[in-house]
Structures are given as C-alpha cells and as structure tokens.
Amino acid sequence: MxxxxxxxDSITYGEYDGVFGGWVDILKRYALQKYNEGNNELIxxxxxxxxxxxxxxxxxxxxxxxxxxxxxxxxxFIGYGANDLAVKDxxxxxxxxxxxxxxxxxxxxxxxxxxxxxxxxxxxxxxxxDSKVSPTxxxxxxxxxxxxxxxxxxxxxxxxxxxIDFHSAFLQDKEILxxxxxxxxxxxxxxxxxxxxxxxxxxxx
Numbered sequence: 001m002x003x004x005x006x007x008x009d010s011i012t013y014g015e016y017d018g019v020f021g022g023w024v025d026i027l028k029r030y031a032l033q034k035y036n037e038g039n040n041e042l043i044x045x046x047x048x049x050x051x052x053x054x055x056x057x058x059x060x061x062x063x064x065x066x067x068x069x070x071x072x073x074x075x076x077f078i079g080y081g082a083n084d085l086a087v088k089d090x091x092x093x094x095x096x097x098x099x100x101x102x103x104x105x106x107x108x109x110x111x112x113x114x115x116x117x118x119x120x121x122x123x124x125x126x127x128x129x130d131s132k133v134s135p136t137x138x139x140x141x142x143x144x145x146x147x148x149x150x151x152x153x154x155x156x157x158x159x160x161x162x163x164i165d166f167h168s169a170f171l172q173d174k175e176i177l178x179x180x181x182x183x184x185x186x187x188x189x190x191x192x193x194x195x196x197x198x199x200x201x202x203x204x205x
Contacts, residue, residue, distance in 0.1 A: 002204050003070040004031075004044040007057055007106075008079030011123065012048030016184040023185075023193035024048065027201055030194075039205040043070075053084045053094050054102035061106060065113045075204060076110040077164075078103070079120030081148040082183065086138035093138075100151045107159050117159075118200065119152045121167040123189075124174045126182030140183065164200070166193050 006012050006024045014022015024046040031042040045068055049056065057080060065074070080103070084094035094102065103119070110117045122145050131141050149167055156163035169192055170177050170185075177189035185193065 001041045001043060001070055002073050002075065003068050004042060004075040004077070004201065004204070005065065005068060006044065006046050006048060006077045006079070007061065007064070008048040008077070008120065009052045009083050010048065010050035011082060011184060012077075012079045012120075013046060013050055014048070014190065015050055016179045016181070017187050017190045019187040020190055020194075022046075022048075023190045023197060026190065026194035027197055030198060031201060031205065034205045042201060042204050044201075048079075051083055052080070054080045054099060054106065055094060057106055058102055058109075061109050065109070069113055073116070074114040075116040075118070075201075076114045077118045077120055078106055078110065080106075081122035081145075081152065082140070083138075085122070085144040085148050086140050088138050092144075096147055096151060099148060100155070103152065103155050107155060107161065111159075116204075117161040118164050119156045119161060120164045121149050121152060123166055123170050123178070123183075123185065126175060126178050129182035134181070134183070162200075164196065166196060169193075169196055 014025055020026050028044045031044055035041045047064055084099045086093050124142055125140050133139050153163050177185055179186040
C-alpha cells in the first residue's frame with residue numbers, strides 16, 4: 001500500500017469545485033476504482049489548506065508525514081506559491097528568496113520519507129485580476145507567477161525531482177479554465193489538472 005501526500009493551498013484542497021471536489025479528489029476516486037479492478041492500493045491524502053504559504057507548510061510537514069508513512073513507500077506532492085507571491089498591505093507574503101529557502105527545506109524534509117517528490121507549478125491568473133486588489137486584499141501578478149515557477153523548476157532540476165507544469169496547460173485557455181475569482185480553477189480547470197496528473201499516479205498503481 002503506497003501513500004500519496006498532497007501538500008498545498010486551496011488549489012490542492014479543491015476550492016470552488018462543487019462538482020468534482022478538485023483535482024486531488026478526482027485522483028483519489030481514480031485510484032480507488034483501479035484498486036477495485038485489482039491494481040495496487042494507492043491511498044491519497046489531500047493535505048491542502050486554503051490560504052497557506054510555505055511558512056505554514058514547514059510548520060506542519062514533518063508531523064503530517066510522520067502520521068502517514070507507508071512502509072511500502074510514499075509519493076509527496078508540494079504545491080505552493082499562489083499565496084506566497086501575493087502582496088498584502090504593500091508586502092509580499094513570502095518573498096522569492098525566502099520562498100526558495102522554504103521549498104528547499106520542504107524538499108529536504110520530504111526526502112526523509114520519499115524518493116518520489118513532485119513540485120507543482122503555480123497556475124497563471126486571469127488578466128482581469130492581474131495587479132488588482134482582490135476582495136481578500138491581496139494583489140497577484142502573472143509576472144510574479146513566472147518568477148516563482150522558475151524557482152520551483154530550478155529546485156526540481158537541482159534535486160532531480162519532478163516538476164508538474166500545470167501553468168503551461170492553462171496558459172492558452174486560462175480564461176475558460178479559471179473560476180470567477182481569476183485565481184482558482186473551475187470544474188473544467190480541475191479536470192484538466194487531473195488529466196495531467198493521472199498518468200503520474202498510474203505509475204504507482
């Protein structure tokens with residue numbers, strides 16, 4: 001029995017998807033269906049918390065991994081940045097330098113429990129909200145999204161771990177795949193993410 005641990009923010013959690021419950025929940029159902037068809041058992045844990053930054057991740061990561069450590073192996077997904085890069089009251093919640101340090105620490109922690117680690121890209125945001133103050137008082141820009149994704153890509157390369165590029169998949173059709181708030185995917189967007197992620201979890205089924 002292999003465990004899949006998905007750390008992340010509201011996009012990992014699946015916010016604004018009243019139909020499928022988000023991409024991780026789609027994967028959960030897929031893994032269960034495959035198990036019922038006679039494949040290996042792969043148990044997926046959605047550990048996404050809305051609004052969380054990499055600071056929050058580091059506070060809880062070790063406890064979460066210790067509590068869910070399978071003797072047969074773990075797969076760890078780390079999906080952060082959309083909140084880290086947000087500017088609130090003139091300050092970036094987690095600046096690029098600190099973000100890099102935090103992700104490197106998270107990868108180091110994950111390596112204690114797994115050799116299968118995936119860094120998840122940040123999604124593009126809608127043109128309607130680029131550089132505008134959101135109802136929660138946060139400002140995000142696509143320029144920052146590119147900067148932070150580059151940090152994730154570099155860390156993935158340096159550590160020989162995997163990078164899941166949802167950003168490229170959304171870029172062309174983002175206005176169709178994002179929900180009204182311009183940050184979270186809608187059902188269609190989450191479905192697109194799941195389609196990209198299914199071949200990844202297939203390897204463990």
